[in-house]
Amino acid sequence: GQNIDQPTEMTATEGAIVQINCTYQTSGFNGLFWYQQHAGEAPTFLSYNVLDGLEEKGRFSSFLSRSKGYSYLLLKELQMKDSASYLCAVRDRDYKLSFGAGTTVTVRA
């Protein structure tokens, strides 16, 4: 099984940068995903890492260190619409996803 930890809440100012950390313990690692979920809506796919390093996608970047069981999602140039919950999910060797409880990010003007 998986044990996935991420902070419950974070607050940041519009235009700033926020880093959401995710640590995991897994019996078989096969990739890490980040999803964004606005209140009352479905999760939407943001990024995927399977090898160590940084993946950049516009204002969002995701980093993975498999040896440390660690990932982070970096949100740059924060906008009000980025206020949402961010879910870290680890895929196991059977290709099933286990999700963290999510980090609620609040962007203030």
Place this chain on the structure above:
Amino acid sequence: IAGITQAPTSQILAAGRRMTLRCTQDMRHNAMYWYRQDLGLGLRLIHYSNTAGTTGKGEVPDGYSVSRANTDDFPLTLASAVPSQTSVYFCASSEGENQPQHFGDGTRLSIL
């Protein structure tokens, strides 16, 4: 518009009743999944199907059953609903088991 459709959007159900949550996708994705989302616990996998005709158990399968008669449909059945099954249920699909999952809009289910 291609995507995943879940029905109903929300439902209030008496304990002991049988309920089927519907999920249909038109993307011809092979893999489909059912999750429940509870406050503070995140998304937990109930059942999954890697291809039509096959199903598997996830982390919290008890009290739920699924079927996958064709590629598009993946219904979730609660045979005898209990209050602990009050949750938001999300259906998801992916092109293959190693591809990102795409989620439906969810069904809010309250068991009284």
